[in-house]
Each structure stands twice: as C-alpha cells, then as structure tokens.
Amino acid sequence: MRDRKKKDDNLLSMTSRRDNFFVRFIKAGRRKLTVMFIPHSEEKVVNIQISLFTLVFSGVFVLALLGAFFWFSTHYTGNRQQLMASRSNLRNSEASLEVVREEIDSLMKVAGSFNETLSKTLTSLGIDSSANESLARSQGDLSDFVNMIETDSNSNNEVGDLKKLRMSLDNSIEPLNEITDVLLSQKALLTDIPTLWPLKGVRGRVTNPYGPAIHPFTGEWYLHKGLDLGYGMGQPIVATANGKVTLVDYEKNGFGHYMVIQHKYGFDTKYAHMQNIYVKEGQEVKQGDVIGTMGNSGLSDGPHLHYEVRIGSQVLDPAKFINMTDNAYEVIKWTIEEYK
Incomplete structure (x- = not known):
C-alpha cells in the first residue's frame, strides 16, 4: 500500500511540475514588449506593444519569407540561364537548318538537271521517256500538295523536297537499267564487228x-x-x-x-x-x-x-x-x- 501511494504521489508531482512548466511558458510568451519608434524631431513617440509569441512568430515568418525569396531567386536565375542557352541553341539550329535548306535546294537543282539529261539520253537511245515526264508531273503535284498542308513549321518544305528527290531517284532506276541493257548490247555488238584499233597500245x-x-x-x-x-x-x-x-x-x-x-x-x-x-x-x-x-x-x-x-x-x-x-x-x- 505504501509503495502504491508513493507512486501516486510521484505521478501527481510530475503532472504538477509539467503543468507549472506550461503555465510559466504561456505566461512568458504573453508578456508584453514595448517597441518605441522615436522620430528625429522627438515630437511624438510611437509605442507598440507586442507579445513575445507574436514577435517570435513574426521573426520566423520573415525568415521563411527571406528563404523563399532566395530560393525563388536562385531558381529563376537557373531557369533564365537555361532559357538563354536554349535560345542560343535554337539560333545555332536555325543557322544549321538554313545551310541544310540551301544544300537541299542545290540538290534539287542538280536532280532537275539530271532528270533533264536522263530524258535526253533516253530519247537519243530510242527509249520511251514518258516515265521520266510523269515523274516531273508528279513532282509538281507533290509540291502543290506540300504547299497546301504547310504549317507554322517550315520543315514541310524540306521534307517535300526530300520526298521529291527520293521519288526522282526511285524512278530513275528503271531507265538507267534500260540504258545499261542498251549499252551492254551495243558493247556486245562492237566486239563482234571490227571497231578496235589494230595496233596494241600505240596509234602509229x-x-x-x-x-x-x-x-x-x-x-x-x-x-x-x-x-x-x-x-x-x-x-x-x-x-x-x-x-x-x-x-x-x-x-x-x-x-x-x-x-x-x-x-x-x-x-x-x-x-x-x-x-x-x-x-x-x-x-x-x-x-x-x-x-x-x-x-x-x-x-x-x-x-x-x-x-x-x-x-x-x-x-x-x-x-x-x-x-x-x-x-x-x-x-x-x-x-x-x-x-x-
């Protein structure tokens, strides 16, 4: 019985001390502090009373606000640097794209000359060149179609030119094979008739x-x-x-x-x-x-x-x-x- 009573007394003592601590803490926090603002003229002094709790809360709030400001400032600076780097890369990409466009344009001109020469060659060899002519017409139709679907991105023009070039090369394969067959047949003919110079290695x-x-x-x-x-x-x-x-x-x-x-x-x-x-x-x-x-x-x-x-x-x-x-x-x- 004595031990139990002793334990109860100790428990009450601890609860009493804890309660006293919180009471003292609250009282200390509620104490009023007076903040005085004295102008240089000293005509009127402004007194502001503020509790310790309010002062601590205000200090924590100001520190949090300053921390948030510095964090956002650092984050903004990093984003700005990334944005500037992206703009620089974009300018470089635009310059490279312009070079690519010029090369594609030159390539298309060469392809046009090639098709024209190929048509003349086919005609001179007596091979039907209608396939090449239909290719030229299809290239024109494709160009019109590409212009119709053009959006804010200028890539459609380049893609259209590359498609035309691919079609040109694809359609040139068959005529070139026909030219090869003609040349091979002519070569076979020229080896069966006396067309070679009769002196080996010299003109004489x-x-x-x-x-x-x-x-x-x-x-x-x-x-x-x-x-x-x-x-x-x-x-x-x-x-x-x-x-x-x-x-x-x-x-x-x-x-x-x-x-x-x-x-x-x-x-x-x-x-x-x-x-x-x-x-x-x-x-x-x-x-x-x-x-x-x-x-x-x-x-x-x-x-x-x-x-x-x-x-x-x-x-x-x-x-x-x-x-x-x-x-x-x-x-x-x-x-x-x-x-x-």
Whole structure:
C-alpha cells in the first residue's frame, strides 16, 4: 500500500511540475514588449506593444519569407540561364537548318538537271521517256500538295523536297537499267564487228589511207583497199573483233605473211606484211587478242601493217568502223590531210 501511494504521489508531482512548466511558458510568451519608434524631431513617440509569441512568430515568418525569396531567386536565375542557352541553341539550329535548306535546294537543282539529261539520253537511245515526264508531273503535284498542308513549321518544305528527290531517284532506276541493257548490247555488238584499233597500245601513223593512191613501185594509180599503218618492226597487232581465223598464208610478191579473220554479220578483216603470225587457221580469237607482229614481208617499202575490212566481196573503209569506239578516226583524218 505504501509503495502504491508513493507512486501516486510521484505521478501527481510530475503532472504538477509539467503543468507549472506550461503555465510559466504561456505566461512568458504573453508578456508584453514595448517597441518605441522615436522620430528625429522627438515630437511624438510611437509605442507598440507586442507579445513575445507574436514577435517570435513574426521573426520566423520573415525568415521563411527571406528563404523563399532566395530560393525563388536562385531558381529563376537557373531557369533564365537555361532559357538563354536554349535560345542560343535554337539560333545555332536555325543557322544549321538554313545551310541544310540551301544544300537541299542545290540538290534539287542538280536532280532537275539530271532528270533533264536522263530524258535526253533516253530519247537519243530510242527509249520511251514518258516515265521520266510523269515523274516531273508528279513532282509538281507533290509540291502543290506540300504547299497546301504547310504549317507554322517550315520543315514541310524540306521534307517535300526530300520526298521529291527520293521519288526522282526511285524512278530513275528503271531507265538507267534500260540504258545499261542498251549499252551492254551495243558493247556486245562492237566486239563482234571490227571497231578496235589494230595496233596494241600505240596509234602509229597512217602511211597510206583507204582510196585511190599511186602505187609505190609501179607509179600508177590504183584503189588502195585498206589502211597502211606504220610504227616499227615487231609492234604487236591485235584482232579488231571477235572471230575465227580462216586463212594464214604467204605471198612473196604481194602481202607477204598475211592472215584473214572471219567475224559475225559477214565481216572479214585482213592483216598483211606481218613479221610473225601467232595464230592458226580455225582458231577462235577475241577482240584485242595479239595475233602477230608488224613486219616488212612481201612487196613492201618499209615496216607497216596493211589492214582491210570487207563484207562479203565488198571492200570498206576501215576508218569508218574504228570511229565507233575511240578518237582514232581523228588521227586518221589528220594524217590523211597531211598525206594529201
């Protein structure tokens, strides 16, 4: 019983002390403080009474207000710096975009020139160029459509130009493939007819062109049925077209060592006054194969190659066929003028 009573007394004592503390705290907080404002004139003194609680609350409020001000000020400064950086990046992006626009514009001009050249090429090769013309019309329609849907963003113009360029490239693939097929077929044709210069790696000199000429030994006029090309003993001679060797022979008072190759489409070529012949009758040769060397055999007044082109029994001017593949004909023309 005594212990229980003692505990109750202690509990009451603690409650009493706690109550006394709060009472003293409240009383202290309610104490009035007088704040005096004394003007320089000292005519009238302003007294303001304020409790300690109010003063503490006001101080906390002012400190909170100052903290909020500094926080917002710092945050605003950071945002302003970010905004300035964003504006700078935007200006740089606009400058880069302008460069891109100029490049796209130049690219579109080049594409237009390409399409125009492609159309002319198709026409010259006899290929229908209506696909390219429809492409140009579709590009115009697309441009009108892009202008109709244009918004505040100028990117639609660039996107439209890139779409037109893509369409141009896509539609150019088929015509280019057709051109490739034509060129390949022509290349195959040009390897089957005598269009190659007969001297390997050199032009040489036309010492006697095709046509009427004075015979170097008899001094009489006669029809020179080929080209005489001079360079030097041992100069490699090549087949001017794909074909088959039909004749290898020797004439002491004529062509000397000579040979004949038969080609497609009724063509035959003759190579005469040779020093050496590297092929045999019945042998297949390709255009550009070395078939022998230049010499001075037979009835000849110096090292040269006598080269003829025939269709059946008809003798033709070899220069007309050589002109199909390179500028050798210009050399022949210049030499003929000099020869005359």
